[in-house]
Every structure is written in structure tokens, then in C-alpha cells.
Amino acid sequence: MLRAVARKDADARILHHFATDPRRVERMGVEAAGLYLDLSKQAWSGEGFEAALDLARTCDVEGRRAALFAGEAVNAAEGRAVLHPALRAADDADFRALGEPVSAEVAATRRAMAAYATDVGSGAATGGTKQPFTAIVHIGIGGSDLGPRLLWDALRPLDPTIDLRFVANIDPRDMGEALSGLDPETTLVVVVSKTFTTQETLANADLARAWLAESLSPRRMALHLIGVTAAPDKAEAWGCGRTFGFRDWVGGRYSLWSAVSLSVAVALGWDVFERLLDGARAMDDHFLEADLEKNAPVLLALAQVYNVEGRDRHARTVAPYAHGLRRLPAFLQQLEMESNGKSVKRDGAPVDTATGPVVFGEPGTNGQHAFFQQIHQGPDVVPAEFIVVCHTSQEAMDAREGDAPLWSNALAQAQALMVGKTAAQARDSMVAAGLDPAEADRLAPHRAFPGDRPSTTILMDALTPEALGALLALYEHKTFVEGVIWDINSFDQWGVELGKVLARALLDDVERGEPSAGLDPSTAELMKRLMV
Numbered sequence: 127m128l129r130a131v132a133r134k135d136a137d138a139r140i141l142h143h144f145a146t147d148p149r150r151v152e153r154m155g156v157e158a159a160g161l162y163l164d165l166s167k168q169a170w171s172g173e174g175f176e177a178a179l180d181l182a183r184t185c186d187v188e189g190r191r192a193a194l195f196a197g198e199a200v201n202a203a204e205g206r207a208v209l210h211p212a213l214r215a216a217d218d219a220d221f222r223a224l225g226e227p228v229s230a231e232v233a234a235t236r237r238a239m240a241a242y243a244t245d246v247g248s249g250a251a252t253g254g255t256k257q258p259f260t261a262i263v264h265i266g267i268g269g270s271d272l273g274p275r276l277l278w279d280a281l282r283p284l285d286p287t288i289d290l291r292f293v294a295n296i297d298p299r300d301m302g303e304a305l306s307g308l309d310p311e312t313t314l315v316v317v318v319s320k321t322f323t324t325q326e327t328l329a330n331a332d333l334a335r336a337w338l339a340e341s342l343s344p345r346r347m348a349l350h351l352i353g354v355t356a357a358p359d360k361a362e363a364w365g366c367g368r369t370f371g372f373r374d375w376v377g378g379r380y381s382l383w384s385a386v387s388l389s390v391a392v393a394l395g396w397d398v399f400e401r402l403l404d405g406a407r408a409m410d411d412h413f414l415e416a417d418l419e420k421n422a423p424v425l426l427a428l429a430q431v432y433n434v435e436g437r438d439r440h441a442r443t444v445a446p447y448a449h450g451l452r453r454l455p456a457f458l459q460q461l462e463m464e465s466n467g468k469s470v471k472r473d474g475a476p477v478d479t480a481t482g483p484v485v486f487g488e489p490g491t492n493g494q495h496a497f498f499q500q501i502h503q504g505p506d507v508v509p510a511e512f513i514v515v516c517h518t519s520q521e522a523m524d525a526r527e528g529d530a531p532l533w534s535n536a537l538a539q540a541q542a543l544m545v546g547k548t549a550a551q552a553r554d555s556m557v558a559a560g561l562d563p564a565e566a567d568r569l570a571p572h573r574a575f576p577g578d579r580p581s582t583t584i585l586m587d588a589l590t591p592e593a594l595g596a597l598l599a600l601y602e603h604k605t606f607v608e609g610v611i612w613d614i615n616s617f618d619q620w621g622v623e624l625g626k627v628l629a630r631a632l633l634d635d636v637e638r639g640e641p642s643a644g645l646d647p648s649t650a651e652l653m654k655r656l657m658v
């Protein structure tokens with residue numbers, strides 16, 4: 127049904143839909159937890175919008191949403207609940223994972239994090255030589271890195287009291303750069319790994335431990351090694367002096383609300399982290415309570431589903447117009463592509479539609495001067511998402527100073543994508559500017575814009591912790607709703623496993639000094655060249 131309506135929609139331009147429905151902006155605009163979403167520049171007609179909403183009803187988005195919040199085994203392949211909303215709920219909430227109460231444990235971990243953050247900040251918690259910590263090295267990868275890194279970029283003061291650095295890559299240069307200029311006696315190392323088995327993270331943790339060991343005895347060093355993990359035994363056996371936990375019902379890419387962000391909570395201050403949780407909780411409440419037709423995560427998901435299923439548009443570009451959100455595209459790549467890059471349904475049968483798109487992006491305005499050429503004039507239509515921040519800091523908001531040069535660029539891009547410019551218009555403007563008409567004819571096709579390219583715009587008043595929390599929770603729930611509609615499990619990630627296993631086997635080959643028999647000829651040749 128959606129596909130049939132979307133096919134029909136393709137006969138009309140987006141601008142035409144505004145002309146035929148004076149209430150379009152109102153119908154396709156939604157306020158949620160301090161954010162405003164404008165989905166009226168999407169390509170759907172009013173009928174297409176309704177067909178997408180019908181699909182959400184048919185797929186029982188509301189029932190599946192209730193199952194998620196009730197802590198049922200939503201991640202059926204692994205028999206796990208999926209309860210990241212419990213991490214930002216009030217202390218007296220009563221979340222249950224597969225029937226087990228979890229909220230008291232969440233609150234206890236939060237209290238421990240708050241106390242530790244306060245003690246490090248005040249200097250009450252010191253290193254092995256009794257000096258306060260002035261730097262933190264956060265080691266983790268994937269979900270144990272991208273969320274905290276984004277939070278820090280977005281919310282950090284320009285001149286922070288704690289120098290927080292992140293290391294993810296197994297390339298030793300990453301660690302080398304992070305440790306450069308730091309003093310082991312005043313540096314805290316936070317090793318973040320849900321499983322505490324991830325090759326990259328353990329290799330980097332070993333490097334950091336060796337660096338600390340050059341200056342500190344093992345007993346003193348333990349004060350500098352904090353583990354954040356769902357496998358505390360492994361972290362302690364490795365040498366962490368203290369661990370902060372979270373449970374298997376927190377997926378890695380949904381974990382930034384947990385102790386995974388300990389280093390950020392320490393460096394930003396606990397009150398800032400709490401405000402982030404408050405913002406996410408407001409979005410949870412909205413997602414639970416708003417009707418589907420005014421439900422921001424649902425509508426954002428439906429726009430995506432419409433583009434993929436209805437219009438065969440298999441990529442989406444995300445352009446956050448705020449320097450602090452420059453890592454948002456990378457965060458969303460993991461959130462969306464690891465969650466919904468699937469080819470089988472929950473029951474194991476092959477999917478009958480396309481699923482999650484390729485997600486990519488750069489902060490505005492930088493992306494405009496790089497790949498936006500193709501978004502405007504390339505033959506493939508790539509839907510765009512603009513995240514527009516009215517005031518890029520709390521200070522600017524307090525002074526009522528908007529960042530107009532920044533956000534006017536975002537609005538102009540969305541407008542240009544939708545409105546376009548015909549060859550005749552291009553020709554006329556060149557002739558009006560004094561160009562020879564024959565030359566204008568020659569250039570017009572190059573200067574024409576097809577337009578009719580869809581986008582969504584998300585407005586934030588300011589890049590506050592609350593608004594950021596709401597934005598990230600919005601994307602989490604949007605990802606979930608898409609998974610419900612495609613009937614896939616958004617919470618496993620078997621697709622990353624094969625490469626890990628093969629990398630280990632290749633390392634064994636390297637240690638043996640030769641490619642193993644049976645290795646494909648291409649890989650064997652490449653390996654021989656690399657081993658020289």
C-alpha cells in the first residue's frame with residue numbers, strides 16, 4: 127500500500143503538496159521534548175503521509191513500544207530485554223528486565239557515579255601519589271566510544287578543568303597521540319567495554335597500563351585504572367582498581383546513558399550529565415504518550431521508511447549545523463546501521479523490503495563545500511536531515527543572540543534542495559547579469575538544479591544537555607520504530623563477528639610466519655606483501 131501511494135506521489139513535486147494543502151506545515155510539524163521537527167519538505171503527499179501512519183498501525187508500533195518499555199525479550203535472538211530508557215528514568219521508577227526489577231540497581235550505579243565524579247572534581251579522589259587527576263584517557267570503541275565522544279564535543283567547556291581524551295583505534299598512533307604531554311601521576315584511565323573482550327580496547331588498555339607502570343607501582347596504579355563493563359570479573363582480573371557496571375539489557379550503541387559515560391560525567395560535572403538524562407527522559411515520555419500522528423520518533427522513522435520502501439532511496443545524509451554536533455553522523459552510523467543493517471526478519475526469513483539506509487554526513491557548513499554538490503545535482507536522490515541550532519551555546523541563548531549566519535545556511539540548503547532552479551531560470555539570471563545569451567544557453571544545463579529533493583529539519587533552541595539528551599533519545603526510538611516496521615531485530619549485531627574471527631586467524635598466521643593453507647589467493651598475496 128505504502129509503495130503504491132508513494133509511486134503515485136512521484137508524479138507531483140513537493141512544492142505542489144504545499145499548494146494543495148495549506149495545513150501541510152502544521153500537519154507535518156511536531157514539537158517534542160523541546161525540539162521541533164519539520165517533515166513537510168519530505169516527498170510524501172498527504173495520502174502518502176497517511177499511508178505511512180497506517181503502516182505503523184498495522185505493524186503494531188504501539189504494542190511493540192509497550193513491550194520494549196515493559197522489559198520483554200525484545201532482542202529475541204539473544205533472549206534479552208532492551209531497556210536503555212531505564213537508565214534515564216527517575217530513581218523511583220520500576221523498570222523490569224524479563225520480570226527482574228532493575229531500577230534500584232540503576233539508581234545505585236548513578237549514585238556511585240555521581241559520588242566518584244564529585245570526588246574527582248573536588249580532588250578528594252586522587253591518584254597513587256595523592257595528586258588530583260587533571261586528565262582522563264577514555265578507552266573504548268563503537269558504542270563504548272562514539273556516544274561519550276559526542277557528548278564531550280557537544281557540551282565541553284572551551285577551557286575544561288579536566289583534559290579528556292579518547293582512544294578507540296588499535297593503531298598505536300591513536301594512543302600515542304592521546305598520551306602525548308600527559309603525566310601518569312595525574313591521569314585517570316577509564317577502560318570501557320561491555321564485554322571486556324574487544325581486541326582493540328584490550329590492546330589499548332594494555333598500552334595505557336604499561337605507560338602508567340613506568341611511573342607507578344601496581345598498588346598505586348590500581349587507583350588510576352577504572353573499568354566500565356558488564357563483565358566486572360574480567361576487568362578486575364585485568365587490573366582495574368574499581369569498576370562501574372551495566373547490564374546485558376543495555377546495547378552498546380544505546381549505552382551512553384550508563385556508566386559508559388563516566389569519564390564525560392566526571393569531566394563535565396554530574397549536574398550536566400543529569401540534565402542530559404532529563405532531556406532523554408522527556409523524549410521517552412513523549413514517545414510513550416503522543417499519538418502516532420504527532421509522535422516525533424514515529425514520524426521521523428516513517429519518513430525514512432517511506433524514502434527507502436516507497437521511493438528506493440537507500441542513503442540519507444545528516445547535517446548537524448553546530449560544530450559541537452560534528453560527531454553526530456558517526457554516532458548515527460553505528461546506531462542506525464548496526465541496528466537496522468539486516469537482511470533477515472525476526473523469525474529468520476529473508477526481508478521483503480530494503481532496510482536501513484547508508485547514513486553519512488558532516489557538520490554544516492563544512493559538508494556544503496564537500497559532497498553537497500552531489501546531493502543537489504547528482505542523479506541519485508539522497509534525502510537530507512538538517513539539525514539546526516538556534517543558539518549554539520547556553521551563553522548565546524541567555525544573550526538572545528541567534529547564530530543566524532549558521533542556521534540561515536541550513537535553511538537555504540533545505541530550500542534549494544526542494545525548490546531547485548530550472549535551466550530557463552538559470553539562463554534568465556545569467557542574461558540579466560549581462561552574459562551573452564548564447565553563452566547563457568551553453569551554461570544553463572550546468573547551472574540548473576532539479577529540486578524536489580526531500581529533507582527533514584530538526585530545530586533545537588540551544589545545544590543544552592537537555593536538548594542533546596532529547597535529540598539522541600529521538601534517534602534511538604526512531605531506529606527502534608523502523609526495526610518494528612521492517613520486522614527485524616534492531617538489537618543484535620552478528621554482522622560484525624565474522625571479521626573479528628578472521629582477524630584473529632590471520633594474526634595466528636602472522637605469528638606462524640605464513641598464510642595458512644586454504645586461504646584465498648588474494649588475501650594470501652596481500653598478507654605475504656604485508657609480512658615482508
Ligand code: F6P
Pocket residue numbers: 267268269270318319320321322323324327378379464619622
Ligand atoms: O563490534 C561491534 C561491537 O560489538 C559494538 O556493538 C560495540 O558497541 C563495540 O563492539 C564495543 O564492544 P564492547 O563495549 O564490548 O567493547
